[in-house]
Amino acid sequence: MTTLGRTLKLRLYPNTIQAIQLLEMSQEYQRLANLVSQWVFDHDFPLNSLKINHALYKKFRQESPLNSQMIQSVFRTVVARYKTVLEQLKQHPYRYQDDNKKWMSVTKDLTWLFKPLHFSRPQADLVRQSNYSFSCGLTEISLTTLGKRTKMPFTVKGFEHYFQKGWRLGTARLVHSRGKWYLHIGMTKKNADFDPTVPAQVVGIDRGLRFIATTVDQQEKTRFFDGKKILLKRHKFQKVRAELQHRGTKSAKKKLKQLQRRENRWMTDINHQLSKTLVALYGPQTLFVLEDLTNVTFNTNDLPKSLRNSHRSWAFFQLEAFLTYKAQAVQSQVLKVSPAFTSQRCPKCGLIEKTNRHHNIHEYHCQQCQYRSNDDRLGAMNIKMLGQEWLSGVKHPRIKKTTATG
Numbered sequence: 170m171t172t173l174g175r176t177l178k179l180r181l182y183p184n185t186i187q188a189i190q191l192l193e194m195s196q197e198y199q200r201l202a203n204l205v206s207q208w209v210f211d212h213d214f215p216l217n218s219l220k221i222n223h224a225l226y227k228k229f230r231q232e233s234p235l236n237s238q239m240i241q242s243v244f245r246t247v248v249a250r251y252k253t254v255l256e257q258l259k260q261h262p263y264r265y266q267d268d269n270k271k272w273m274s275v276t277k278d279l280t281w282l283f284k285p286l287h288f289s290r291p292q293a294d295l296v297r298q299s300n301y302s303f304s305c306g307l308t309e310i311s312l313t314t315l316g317k318r319t320k321m322p323f324t325v326k327g328f329e330h331y332f333q334k335g336w337r338l339g340t341a342r343l344v345h346s347r348g349k350w351y352l353h354i355g356m357t358k359k360n361a362d363f364d365p366t367v368p369a370q371v372v373g374i375d376r377g378l379r380f381i382a383t384t385v386d387q388q389e390k391t392r393f394f395d396g397k398k399i400l401l402k403r404h405k406f407q408k409v410r411a412e413l414q415h416r417g418t419k420s421a422k423k424k425l426k427q428l429q430r431r432e433n434r435w436m437t438d439i440n441h442q443l444s445k446t447l448v449a450l451y452g453p454q455t456l457f458v459l460e461d462l463t464n465v466t467f468n469t470n471d472l473p474k475s476l477r478n479s480h481r482s483w484a485f486f487q488l489e490a491f492l493t494y495k496a497q498a499v500q501s502q503v504l505k506v507s508p509a510f511t512s513q514r515c516p517k518c519g520l521i522e523k524t525n526r527h528h529n530i531h532e533y534h535c536q537q538c539q540y541r542s543n544d545d546r547l548g549a550m551n552i553k554m555l556g557q558e559w560l561s562g563v564k565h566p567r568i569k570k571t572t573a574t575g
Contacts, residue, residue: 171497173358177331177338179310179323181350187321190314191350195291195343197235197315198243202288205247210285216251218244234315242294242340250286255279293343301341301352307332310352312343323352331356363454363502365560370455373553374447375511375545376462376485379531382443383545385553386451391546394443406432436484444491448499455501458556459489460508460548506555507567514568515540516550521570 183191205221215221221244229240258277267273295301300313307329309320331338341354363369375383381396410428413421447457462485493503514521515535526533526544533547534540542550551568558566 170359171362173360173494173497175331175336175356175358175494177325177328177354177356179325179328179352179354181310181352182322182324183319183350184321187314187319188350190316190319191312191343192291192345194235194239194314195293195345197233198239198246198293199288199291201229201233201235201240201243202247202292203285205243206250206285206288209247209251210282214251214279216248216255218248221248236313238296238299239293239313242296242300246292246294247286250288251279254282254286291345295341295343295352297338297341297354312352334358360497361500363456363497363500365456367454369560370451371458371553371556371560372447372451372455373458373549373551373556375548375552376459376488377545377548380545381439382447382488383543383549384447385546385549389550391543391549392450393545394446399439402435403432437487440484440488440491444488444495447492448495448501451501453499453501455496455499456556456560457492457496457501457503458552458559459492459503459505460511460552461505462486462508504556504559506552506559507565510568510570511551511555512544512548514547514551516542516547516554521568 181191205225208221208225209215212224218241222241225244226240229235229243230237233240235243255278258279258281261277263275263277263281265273265275293300295313302311303309304311304320308322310323311318311320336356336358339355339357341352344351344353370387372387373385377383378396378400380393381399382394384392384394406428410425413425413428448455451457489503489505496503510521512526512533513523515525515533515538517540518535518538520535520537522536525535526547528544531544533542533544555566555568
């Protein structure tokens with residue numbers, strides 16, 4: 170069984186007094202979180218809520234209006250943030266050359282931090298039932314504040330669906346953004362896994378810039394998802410960003426942050442829509458096969474110069490993440506395979522030859538068997554083939570130069 174995870178985002182509608190109560194509570198939570206963060210930093214990073222509780226709980230209960238449950242939540246919030254940063258540090262080791270010019274690698278840990286982690290925004294993590302609960306037929310929500318609990322209306326599209334489909338609601342985060350209040354609730358649900366022993370549809374997906382995705386299915390049917398309009402819009406964002414960076418004023422920096430948030434929301438929506446479309450097209454028991462694009466850059470020679478750096482911020486990994494969790498919800502699966510030679514192998518005769526791919530006309534032309542194809546489609550075909558090999562029992566399928574046939 171797979172545990173599915175979702176975040177349910179509720180828009181809250183507090184009145185003036187309730188908004189003040191929420192702000193005071195979240196600011197106090199933020200204040201305590203920064204005090205705990207400083208203590209963790211000063212005491213060699215003990216990432217254990219019990220140790221922190223032993224050192225700080227009595228003091229906080231005497232000095233803070235937050236209730237006992239909320240103070241415990243503060244401890245867990247700080248520990249979770251430090252653990253996240255620790256994992257991020259481990260993924261980016263420090264590399265240097267020794268006296269013999271040999272490259273060495275040192276794994277980073279929290280001692281590499283120069284200062285404690287800072288919680289810059291008012292926030293609060295709320296435990297269900299203890300700090301938040303629903304009432305009045307799911308039309309109101311009751312929340313903990315510094316005083317008594319308070320009830321307020323909320324809205325969210327399709328909210329009732331999650332109560333009817335076996336979802337379990339967990340800890341929620343109170344968020345204040347641009348004058349509005351939200352509650353982000355983590356949810357989990359047990360779901361049947363993709364079964365590789367049952368006949369499955371295999372879909373190869375080639376990701377790129379000119380086409381955001383090209384798919385080939387079992388029937389060799391190809392679908393192209395155009396990325397040109399997306400590239401042009403990203404270029405417009407880039408142009409405005411360059412102008413604001415050139416100004417360098419305080420107002421320009423503020424607008425830069427607003428622009429970044431707007432671009433991220435727009436790209437997130439595109440990736441949500443595309444992943445949703447792919448899952449709806451191919452349905453349950455589908456193996457979606459993608460290239461593992463870690464440390465891979467894209468050839469942009471065939472793009473206008475103004476668009477060539479768009480690949481630097483392209484949200485390939487976000488699309489991969491969205492497709493993964495949406496596929497799991499319908500008992501499908503995403504498989505990542507090696508990208509080696511997927512754009513160079515002829516799917517008909519097996520010849521691997523780099524010069525057979527012509528970027529300028531987006532065509533692959535095999536000089537051995539004369540097979541011709543769109544180069545993005547050819548990549549998707551080879552990716553699909555690797556997925557079929559995985560289903561047949563090959564643990565790490567990849568195209569090898571030595572496998573070419575005459």
